[in-house]
């Protein structure tokens with residue numbers, strides 16, 4: 384049995400984990416969660432039927448957004464995601480073959496025989512499109528739940544629907560990323576297929592199952608993102624059962640999914656393994672998220688979440704007010720840290736080893 388692909392760089396285990404970026408993700412923050420009369424929060428009386436459900440009349444039932452209707456609506460952006468993944472695969476493949484990719488430096492055996500690791504490179508491409516779709520989903524969610532530019536070309540309900548479909552596609556892209564990694568592990572295992580499949584399943588999907596290298600931390604971080612994304616993304620569709628308030632509270636935890644995804648990428652992605660412009664760009668992409676998150680906290684679409692409204696809540700106003708104010712200070716601090724990373728270029732990457740200077744000149 385060939386060992387599973389693992390990093391060979393000597394510095395691999397000593398590199399400090401990089402800190403999480405800010406943001407929130409994967410779901411439907413404001414969709415239907417608005418305060419009564421607050422049209423911004425729901426994106427207007429929703430043409431998509433996603434406002435807080437009232438008594439279940441026949442019409443309300445027929446108009447309610449279901450998982451099935453959203454799955455049907457998700458194919459256009461799903462196709463765009465697949466096209467982008469295909470383009471990324473071609474780029475990753477070309478960079479491996481020319482050895483320009485840092486994956487080739489971290490794991491030279493892959494660049495020596497790229498055909499043998501095709502599924503691994505495909506998995507990398509799906510990882511990037513998953514992260515991109517998570518980013519888009521978060522941006523759309525924050526535009527729904529915070530202040531929205533007046534000139535936005537999309538109406539509230541369309542924005543809301545796009546947010547739901549990119550969220551579903553993000554989950555699918557993460558699943559494809561993980562499954563391709565598992566398939567690669569199976570391919571490189573000489574055991575009987577069921578033994579190989581079981582080992583790959585454990586290493587890919589069971590926390591603690593992957594026992595070597597940085598993956599001991601990075602893989603469970605990715606798994607946590609996937610396992611949280613599924614319920615937090617899908618709870619929307621049973622919102623009428625759990626109640627819109629419960630859903631809204633739980634949906635906030637999608638922030639954690641996004642942070643875990645970025646952390647996993649910066650910790651484990653061999654294309655961002657070393658210090659450099661590409662890794663710094665991943666941090667750069669977190670600045671709009673942090674800025675939108677801060678704007679969302681400063682000026683939430685739901686009037687009931689604004690500070691003066693919170694202060695007026697009888698009994699529990701003060702703790703809520705304090706929590707919100709602390710949240711704003713933390714979001715502002717994250718923004719400052721991100722700008723500092725960008726300005727200083729200190730992105731937490733490992734130091735790239737010097738190019739191999741071994742002389743091929745024969746002195747004999």
Ligand code: HEM
Nearest residue numbers: 507510511513514557561605606608644648652653654655
């Ligand atoms: C069960 C969960 C997951 C598993 C088993 C997994 C596995 C992996 C592995 C093995 C790598 C290293 C590939 C390399 O050499 O670069 C990786 C990198 C990566 N993963 Fe994941 N991952 C999971 C979840 C996620 C999630 C939730 C996201 C984001 C939404 C994500 C996005 C990425 C990205 C962007 C990379 C960098 C790829 C590169 O450097 O080219 N992964 N993942």
